[in-house]
């Protein structure tokens with residue numbers, strides 16, 4: 001039932017949610033922002049519901065401004081929803097976010113690293129914040145570096161290229177060996193070769209026991225990597241299922257076409273940001 | 274090692290500046306006022322300015338804390354810290370600890386400097402202990418205010434702006450004597466710390482009531498600032 005071999009982590013999972021096989025459960029989630037004028041209401045999320053099972057790789061696709069980052073923000077405790085309930089690792093985010101923190105790793109859309117520290121020091125620092133010992137941290141860094149090469153790991157992040165910063169951004173999210181991983185556009189702005197290596201790395205995580213929630217603009221890659229995808233637009237869920245199911249349902253030869261049919265837009269249009 | 278220390282050591286020029294800042298001000302004071310005697314007291318104008326020198330580390334700390342906190346916040350790093358089991362209090366602790374160590378070094382350097390420049394004072398040992406306590410209380414209040422600036426400032430620039438709004442009038446009112454200054458002085462917190470220090474260094478009996486009024490006001494202001502800082506941190510300080 002629980003596709004989680006990591007006993008240490010499994011101990012911390014809870015069953016407050018209705019379905020114990022789900023690592024993520026989102027019910028009628030709404031997030032409204034208010035503009036300068038009182039009647040300006042931005043519906044960043046307008047009532048979305050979905051579930052993600054343990055060990056699943058789940059892709060959130062949608063044009064720019066669809067609400068992907070907002071969804072990840074709510075799931076990782078950074079955004080308080082206007083309405084709706086959210087369970088992560090079985091915990092109610094409203095009541096038990098502190099417990100959830102031990103389970104999750106978050107790779108934010110913007111690179112958030114200390115520029116005056118080296119790559120290694122950045123990872124070490126976040127390892128410490130995750131209450132890991134020095135040995136645990138060093139061991140994990142060695143394993144991660146074997147999977148995702150970052151030659152400049154011992155140089156100051158200040159001098160990193162965009163692609164190197166994104167790699168570091170991702171590595172930090174993995175230091176605590178999270179069983180639920182949030183990746184918000186992990187490869188955006190990388191050159192194709194670096195992107196390839198990150199996607200390969202994500203493939204290698206797939207066989208492990210991690211649940212991965214991923215937002216991306218690269219539909220083709222999402223199609224091959226994700227067990228299931230959800231397409232959101234204007235804060236609403238317009239489709240959810242395995243890539244195969246969606247292609248069959250919408251009589252399309254690939255996910256890109258499904259996306260185009262459902263949103264009327266090419267995802268690339270939304271790539272300015 | 275705290276990451277704030279690392280930051281300082283990564284920028285040795287900056288570290289040098291930070292450590293020497295109060296000394297540079299002290300040097301200026303000595304140059305301009307070290308030989309101007311105050312009639313019939315045997316002291317120089319420089320001697321009366323020394324209490325203000327010991328306030329400098331606190332005002333430098335105000336800016337340091339405001340900048341450190343607002344920088345990490347504006348770069349989204351507080352958000353990132355917030356999703357880990359350790360709270361951003363740990364980070365703030367490291368900022369405050371680092372700055373306190375810097376302040377201690379600054380004060381040690383200043384003490385050496387005023388001794389070398391022949392600072393004349395009439396306080397006894399207990400007086401100096403009391404003066405240190407007053408400086409410490411003022412210091413705590415000032416860096417707590419730096420935290421408020423960091424929490425409220427949406428960017429490093431606005432946070433620095435708030436810190437300057439707090440510190441620059443205080444510095445001006447304390448060191449420049451013009452008739453109106455007398456009136457406004459009593460409205461700025463630094464007045465009470467410096468007034469007490471001045472009275473103590475003059476060798477006045479520690480039973481003097483003004484010292485204790487100054488002490489109490491200094492204490493109350495510091496506590497108020499800390500309470501406001503804690504409340505603001507609870508409301509806005511986590512990551513926004």
Ligand SMILES: Nc1ncnc2c1ncn2[C@@H]1O[C@H](COP(=O)(O)OP(=O)(O)O)[C@@H](O)[C@H]1O
Nearest residue numbers: 033042044062063064065066067068069070071
């Ligand atoms: N803090 C905010 N204040 C106001 N509007 C916001 C805020 N954050 C996001 N939005 C709006 O919510 C919508 C969804 O944003 P987001 O989740 O970032 O989209 P995506 O990640 O899919 O590109 C957008 O219209 C965006 O402008």
Ligand SMILES: [Mg+2]
Nearest residue numbers: 068069070109
């Ligand atoms: Mg986004």
